Amino acid sequence: MQIIRGFRDILPENIGLWQRVEKEAEKLFEKFGFQEIRLPILEKTEVFARSIGEATDIVEKEMYTFPDRKGAKLTLRPEATASMVRAYVQHKMYATDPIRKFYTIGPMFRRERPQKGRYRQFYQIDAEIFGVSSAYVDADLIFLLNELFKQLGLTGLKAHINSLGCPACRPGFQKALLDLLESKKEELCHDCIRRKETNPMRTLDCKVHGCRKALKDAPTSLDYLCKECRDHFNTVKRVLKEQDVEYTEDKTLVRGLDYYTRTAFEIQTSSLGAQSAVAGGGRYDLLVKEMGGPDIPAIGFAIGFDRLVQVMENLEKTIGTTRLDLFIIALGDEAMERGHLWSTRLNLKGIRTEMDFRGKSLKSLMKRADKLGADHVLIAGKKEIKENSLILRNMNTREQISIGSDDLVADIIKLLKKE
Numbered sequence: 559m560q561i562i563r564g565f566r567d568i569l570p571e572n573i574g575l576w577q578r579v580e581k582e583a584e585k586l587f588e589k590f591g592f593q594e595i596r597l598p599i600l601e602k603t604e605v606f607a608r609s610i611g612e613a614t615d616i617v618e619k620e621m622y623t624f625p626d627r628k629g630a631k632l633t634l635r636p637e638a639t640a641s642m643v644r645a646y647v648q649h650k651m652y653a654t655d656p657i658r659k660f661y662t663i664g665p666m667f668r669r670e671r672p673q674k675g676r677y678r679q680f681y682q683i684d685a686e687i688f689g690v691s692s693a694y695v696d697a698d699l700i701f702l703l704n705e706l707f708k709q710l711g712l713t714g715l716k717a718h719i720n721s722l723g724c725p726a727c728r729p730g731f732q733k734a735l736l737d738l739l740e741s742k743k744e745e746l747c748h749d750c751i752r753r754k755e756t757n758p759m760r761t762l763d764c765k766v767h768g769c770r771k772a773l774k775d776a777p778t779s780l781d782y783l784c785k786e787c788r789d790h791f792n793t794v795k796r797v798l799k800e801q802d803v804e805y806t807e808d809k810t811l812v813r814g815l816d817y818y819t820r821t822a823f824e825i826q827t828s829s830l831g832a833q834s835a836v837a838g839g840g841r842y843d844l845l846v847k848e849m850g851g852p853d854i855p856a857i858g859f860a861i862g863f864d865r866l867v868q869v870m871e872n873l874e875k876t877i878g879t880t881r882l883d884l885f886i887i888a889l890g891d892e893a894m895e896r897g898h899l900w901s902t903r904l905n906l907k908g909i910r911t912e913m914d915f916r917g918k919s920l921k922s923l924m925k926r927a928d929k930l931g932a933d934h935v936l937i938a939g940k941k942e943i944k945e946n947s948l949i950l951r952n953m954n955t956r957e958q959i960s961i962g963s964d965d966l967v968a969d970i971i972k973l974l975k976k977e
């Protein structure tokens with residue numbers, strides 16, 4: 559007997575990274591005030607059909623939908639947001655406090671064509687914030703994603719952000735887009751001719767060459783934002799800059815679900831071939847009301863867990879390492895000499911330690927530590943050695959403490975084992 563196509567067993571020998579990601583994510587969610595929620599994987603079909611949108615690929619062709627024995631139409635969840643909103647509304651969570659932050663981790667189901675990074679059962683790490691319309695939380699969520707990826711030692715990921723506008727400005731954009739689609743209809747693919755009628759915005763991320771060419775200068779939502787949406791988007795960008803989160807403004811980012819308003823974002827990587835989005839999300843200020851609740855804004859994201867693990871596996875293969883406890887940055891000859899001794903002793907004591915002997919600068923060594931996924935960095939420069947006060951930096955929390963070099967090996971063992 560064989561497993562269903564597009565489904566996977568995650569075997570014990572591969573489970574390490576899954577567990578590590580889960581732990582890091584849970585730790586971070588807790589720090590930022592998110593509570594865990596567990597939701598069923600089966601819902602009434604209408605929960606997804608209405609929220610995700612009848613004319614999306616997910617609802618049109620990818621859902622596992624079937625009647626139960628009494629004929630009720632049920633669907634294996636293709637994503638978590640709709641269930642999350644259903645639960646928020648059903649349990650009237652807004653009545654006690656509309657501002658709620660939830661996360662959930664679990665399997666989702668979409669009957670897509672399986673390929674690397676794309677499965678029919680896949681896992682998501684999903685987070686949602688209800689009740690806050692401020693652009694600060696948009697930036698916060700992107701920051702949180704970025705932070706999680708950093709803590710997992712991932713490099714080469716980039717946040718793509720866009721604003722999809724609101725009911726005040728979207729009609730203007732849609733009309734302009736429809737006018738263009740009408741004038742170019744001879745050049746569009748079959749699917750886009752259909753999308754023109756059902757979901758015009760989706761034509762903007764069609765991968766067919768002819769469509770790309772025809773729609774090269776198509777109007778985008780960013781060109782049509784009303785003042786409120788523009789101010790909101792500018793705040794998101796400003797705060798991201800303040801928080802040192804790198805991003806690209808990507809006006810072709812339209813997302814595959816219909817519920818989005820204003821900010822939409824994806825974290826993309828070039829290391830997964832065609833499946834470049836490791837996470838995606840955005841604001842959906844109208845959905846709670848559409849699903850029968852009060853007028854409450856919301857925003858969230860979902861990380862593709864399988865893809866995240868894949869990126870981590872690729873990275874570990876390319877840099878050929880497992881986890882690193884400590885990276886010693888030794889600046890100058892004396893520091894190098896002593897650092898080397900500490901490094902070997904720590905390795906023998908089971909603290910995985912590396913250092914670099916190429917005489918590089920502090921900045922480039924910090925980068926190297928980041929690339930190796932070091933949990934801690936020990937900084938020993940001339941001054942630190944002279945003053946007998948080395949700096950130990952926790953790369954996850956960014957906390958720094960100063961420690962003496964006399965009994966360094968014992969101290970490090972104590973400190974790292976305690977954490």
Ligand code: HAM
Binds near residue numbers: 675
């Ligand atoms: P999504 O973009 O459809 O958004 O999915 C989020 C992530 O799940 C994707 O970026 C991708 O990494 C992963 N993913 C999607 N489909 C597959 C698949 N077939 N195989 C493997 N991984 C996949 C949502 O689902 C929204 N609910 C996100 C959200 C939350 N928006 C607001 N709140």
